[in-house]
Amino acid sequence: MDLRLRRPRALVIGGSIAGMLAAAAVREYADHVEIVEAHELPDGPQPRAGVPQARHIHFLQTGGAEAVEALLPGTIDRLLAAGAHRIPVTTGMLVHSPEGWYRRWQRATHYLFTATRDLFDSVVREQVLQDTRITARPHSQVIGPLGGPGRITGIRIRRPDGRESEEHADLVVDASGRASRTPHWLAALGITGLTEERIDSGLTYASRLYRAPAGLRNWPVVAVQADPGGPSPANAGGILPVEGDRWHVSLMGAPGGRPTGDPEAFEQFARTLRHPVFARLLERAEPLTGVSVTHSTANRRYRYERLKPWPRGLVVLGDAAAACNPAYGHGMSVAAQSALARVTPCQPPVRVRTFMLAPSARSPAASTPPGLCPSDRTSTSPPPRARTPPPSTASSAATSAASPARQQAPSTRPRPSTTSCPCKPRPRPCSAPQFCSLP
Numbered sequence: 129m130d131l132r133l134r135r136p137r138a139l140v141i142g143g144s145i146a147g148m149l150a151a152a153a154v155r156e157y158a159d160h161v162e163i164v165e166a167h168e169l170p171d172g173p174q175p176r177a178g179v180p181q182a183r184h185i186h187f188l189q190t191g192g193a194e195a196v197e198a199l200l201p202g203t204i205d206r207l208l209a210a211g212a213h214r215i216p217v218t219t220g221m222l223v224h225s226p227e228g229w230y231r232r233w234q235r236a237t238h239y240l241f242t243a244t245r246d247l248f249d250s251v252v253r254e255q256v257l258q259d260t261r262i263t264a265r266p267h268s269q270v271i272g273p274l275g276g277p278g279r280i281t282g283i284r285i286r287r288p289d290g291r292e293s294e295e296h297a298d299l300v301v302d303a304s305g306r307a308s309r310t311p312h313w314l315a316a317l318g319i320t321g322l323t324e325e326r327i328d329s330g331l332t333y334a335s336r337l338y339r340a341p342a343g344l345r346n347w348p349v350v351a352v353q354a355d356p357g358g359p360s361p362a363n364a365g366g367i368l369p370v371e372g373d374r375w376h377v378s379l380m381g382a383p384g385g386r387p388t389g390d391p392e393a394f395e396q397f398a399r400t401l402r403h404p405v406f407a408r409l410l411e412r413a414e415p416l417t418g419v420s421v422t423h424s425t426a427n428r429r430y431r432y433e434r435l436k437p438w439p440r441g442l443v444v445l446g447d448a449a450a451a452c453n454p455a456y457g458h459g460m461s462v463a464a465q466s467a468l469a470r471v472t473p474c475q476p477p478v479r480v481r482t483f484m485l486a487p488s489a490r491s492p493a494a495s496t497p498p499g500l501c502p503s504d505r506t507s508t509s510p511p512p513r514a515r516t517p518p519p520s521t522a523s524s525a526a527t528s529a530a531s532p533a534r535q536q537a538p539s540t541r542p543r544p545s546t547t548s549c550p551c552k553p554r555p556r557p558c559s560a561p562q563f564c565s566l567p
């Protein structure tokens with residue numbers, strides 16, 4: 129075999145959203161991508177032990193959906209076909225902010241995609257694992273890196289039978305979420321001085337699923353925000369319509385007003401919100417599950433970019449690198465955009481903005497897979513769309529102390545044309561030399 133023709137092998141730690149999307153991003157550059165996941169990877173939208181936060185409301189924002197679509201064309205259509213909702217911002221939202229109700233714009237430029245997290249993950253997983261270049265190894269825990277401070281050359285795995293093995297790779301992507309061990313692994317390799325930034329608001333989430341009342345099944349997203357300046361604890365709540373004619377409901381409480389896992393107390397807590405609409409809606413809906421609680425809501429960011437030297441062959445992505453307070457509702461979107469931007473740094477971004485339009489108005493670029501240039505196809509694209517700054521969405525809406533609903537008129541400033549080919553190679557600085565410099 130001519131070793132000069134050998135293409136890299138990549139290993140991804142963690143088979144959740146960041147890991148799956150990282151595998152999708154890296155497959156163009158590698159012969160084989162293996163995802164190593166500590167827990168099960170079920171067929172279909174089943175709960176997973178590795179993602180306990182799935183029991184709480186999750187929505188995908190426009191920017192995240194665009195990145196997912198760029199990496200895995202067709203995913204959003206599959207999600208919608210499986211029952212996910214596409215909620216126009218703010219037209220399809222009832223949000224009560226400290227400043228009153230959000231204005232509901234007539235023209236939507238941004239969307240929230242709502243579904244259970246199990247559905248998001250299963251659709252992405254299915255899309256990724258149908259690629260023969262990618263395999264997954266469930267029930268296998270990564271216990272450490274191989275290599276030294278100059279280069280990571282693989283990982284050590286505890287296999288399902290309890291035995292340990294070594295797997296070598298040219299690239300290791302850590303997408304193991306908040307539980308990431310990379311800070312410890314780097315320290316053990318002698319790479320010290322990592323800064324951790326942490327801001328914990330002490331927010332608690334309590335969530336359960338309801339059957340939506342008949343007649344209210346195409347209901348908008350409902351959120352009652354906290355008023356941080358108000359006299360009572362900053363309690364908040366969000367109702368998302370999800371697949372299967374269900375509502376996913378989360379209540380959030382700051383210290384002093386924390387919701388609990390007691391099902392009897394759930395609706396009682398809903399009555400403490402600043403507007404009665406929330407509790408009244410729940411009175412009409414049928415609970416389908418118990419109540420799940422999490423306190424794992426702190427903002428935590430590792431400043432890896434400041435570490436010098438950084439071992440070649442290692443990328444850290446998703447919550448493993450930076451986990452945000454779920455109030456912002458953008459962890460999955462950040463993971464998707466990071467996979468697109470960081471793991472494929474040498475490839476100019478594929479522009480897919482127009483895919484967010486109604487299906488009938490999509491441009492050919494919408495379904496162009498990464499690596500194909502939209503302008504290489506017969507172009508019938510509509511003119512560039514004006515871009516509107518997104519308003520605060522249900523998440524930040526529900527809990528934000530700092531950003532009460534800011535009502536901005538849609539901007540009419542046109543975006544730069546997207547018709548120039550973004551895929552033609554052009555030199556630009558590489559932001560992740562550890563991968564770009566692979567053999």
Ligand SMILES: Cc1cc2nc3c(=O)[nH]c(=O)nc-3n(C[C@H](O)[C@H](O)[C@H](O)COP(=O)(O)OP(=O)(O)OC[C@H]3O[C@@H](n4cnc5c(N)ncnc54)[C@H](O)[C@@H]3O)c2cc1C
Binds near residue numbers: 142167270
């Ligand atoms: C209450 C709550 C609500 C949220 N709401 C939203 C929302 O509305 N919208 C949004 O975009 N985001 C939301 N988020 C954030 C979102 O859940 C995370 O940002 C996202 O899951 C990060 O994905 P990830 O793949 O990086 O990590 P995770 O999803 O946490 O997955 C990590 C994976 O790595 C595996 N793993 C861990 N260690 C190992 C190991 N040693 N070996 C092998 N595998 C390992 C785990 O089993 C797991 O599968 C919310 C979070 C919370 C807590």
